[in-house]
Amino acid sequence: MSEKKFSKKHEWVSLDGDVATVGITKHATEMLGDIVFVEVPDAGKAVEKEGQAAVVESTKAASDVYSPISGEITEGNKAIADDPGSVNSDPEGASWFFKLKIKDKGEYDSLMSKDEYDKFCKENPS
Amino acid sequence: MEVQKTALYNYHKNLGAKFVPFAGYEMPIQYKDGIVKEHISTRTHAGFFDVSHMGQFFLEGDETLIVSLEKIIPADLKNLKVNHSKYSFLLNNEGGIIDDLIITRTEKGFCIILNAACKENDIKQISQFLNKDHKHLLNNDLSLIALQGPKSVEILEKLIPGVANLKFMTGSNFEYEGEKLYVTRSGYTGEDGFEISISNTKVEKLIDYLISNEVKPIGLGARDTLRLEAGLCLYGHDLNEKINPVEANLKWAIAKKRKEVGGFNGWEKIKNLLANGSEKIRVGIKPDGKVIARENTKIFSSDNNEIGFVTSGTFGPSVNAPVAMGYVKSEFSEIGTSIQLEVRGKKYGGKISELPFYKKSYVK
Structure with missing residues (x-):
């Protein structure tokens, strides 16, 4: 599995061959608070880079989760839909949102590294 | 309008509050623990809520004050005993709810707790019915603290002996730190608890005591989840000026005698709705x-x-x-x-x- 890359919308991506795994960052879960609902996409759905792909809701509000990369969904993580609170405990591990078969590795390469993302979060506190 | 802050603003900040603008005030939406933990700790132990943004509106007057208030509030104020409270509303001419409130009979008149976002308009609406002998004051020198949860009584009784004797929706004056404060057994979470009206100068000391008894600070986020689980309405969301008490399924809050005799804003409409449904x-x-x-x-x-x-x-x-x-x-x-x-x-x-x-x- 490749190193994680990060988007400005607080998603992370790791790559295994041409299959990417996408989730939301620890920083995102800290901003959202207690997560109480998750909706993940079904296999076969086509998503565009920065297109809406999943939904996450905290006690406060609903937010869209965007795909930082385009491709075709191969799997949504049903485990987090059944236990939304698990996203708070392990957002960058077991609680990934979806996997997709990517079309253009260049989209992955253009995302931020861990260091760049940490810097981005520091400069854009919310 | 300048954003207002309650007397506890800096205290909240030190407790790690996240603030949001609410009804013209900077109020804590949550603290470090987050909404779910705050909610659970209120239900299992006790939590405190700074609700000082709400209006504490005091009225004094003779029996004509009752006549005046009953024109806009459909509670049986004439038979409300001193230190007893009722949940009620201010009604407009169409029977719509201008605000929901808790009204308590005091020695000299009444105290009404008003929603922060509505309080200025509420006072304008109430004032239309008052005469020059009726004194009124929105007291901004007082904080209002809700202490809610099963351990509330045990914790507050140690500090203010006698509060354990209060029944739901009654209150009394107590002494604390050489000052008078007013405590009612009430709240808006579905739990047993109290609302404590205390001077801005003493409120930090009270909170110090609560925190030393493991009472957690609770923000607006958990206040919302708690009141919704308890089936209680939030003004501006579940209630507004276009909704009347019958539609709001709150006809129980109109006094029986007032339902029969009327004499309050919107009664014609409400009488019809009571008979025929909404x-x-x-x-x-x-x-x-x-x-x-x-x-x-x-x-x-x-x-x-x-x-x-x-x-x-x-x-x-x-x-x-x-x-x-x-x-x-x-x-x-x-x-x-x-x-x-x-x-x-x-x-x-x-x-x-x-x-x-x-x-x-x-x-x-």
Whole structure:
């Protein structure tokens, strides 16, 4: 599995061959608070880079989760839909949102590294 | 208008509060623990809420004050005993709810607790009915602290002996730190607890004591999940000037005598609604799955006709499921009726549910 890359919308991506795994960052879960609902996409759905792909809701509000990369969904993580609170405990591990078969590795390469993302979060506190 | 702060603003900051603008005030939405933990600790131990943004409106006068207030408030104020409180409303000419409130009879008149966002307009509306002998004061020198949860009584009794004797919706004056304070057994979470009216200069000391007894600070976020589980309305969401008490399913809060005799704003309309029912009515709603039906979610019948809308919806941590309230056409209001909720363009099943979602534990 490749190193994680990060988007400005607080998603992370790791790559295994041409299959990417996408989730939301620890920083995102800290901003959202207690997560109480998750909706993940079904296999076969086509998503565009920065297109809406999943939904996450905290006690406060609903937010869209965007795909930082385009491709075709191969799997949504049903485990987090059944236990939304698990996203708070392990957002960058077991609680990934979806996997997709990517079309253009260049989209992955253009995302931020861990260091760049940490810097981005520091400069854009919310 | 400049953003206002309560006397505890810096205290909240030191407790790690996240602030949001609310009704013209900077108020804590949550602290470090987050909404779910704050909610649970209120239900299992005790939590305190700074509700000092709410208006503490004091009125003094002779019996003509009762006559004046009863024109806009449909409670039986004449027979309200000193130190007893009632949940009621201010009504407009159409019977619409200008605000919901708690009114308490005092030695010299009444104290009314008003919603922060409404208080200025409320006072304007009430003043129309007052005469020059009626004194009134919105007291901004007082803070208001709600202490809620099963351990509240044990904790507060140690500090202020005698509060344990209060019954739900009654209050009394007590001494604390050489000053008078007023405590009522009331709240808005479905738990036993108290609301403490205390001077701004002494409030930090009271909070120090509560925190030393492991009472957690609770923000507006958990206040919302707690009150919704308890089936209680939030003004500006579940209630507004276009909704009357019959539609709001709050006709129990209109005094029996006042229902018969009337003499308050909007009575003609309300009398008719009491006899014939309203077209729409407030109900509890439970989505079948995990989906959260938030405010403005459209409600459909099982055969796809639009029948209403959600006014409050969230995840209920103690119910461990999503919960909501809203208005539906009255013929769909029976408990157990299957409905559909349109969330992000998709329809999800749900049912009309009993209120409250969480059983109240008041000490009566």
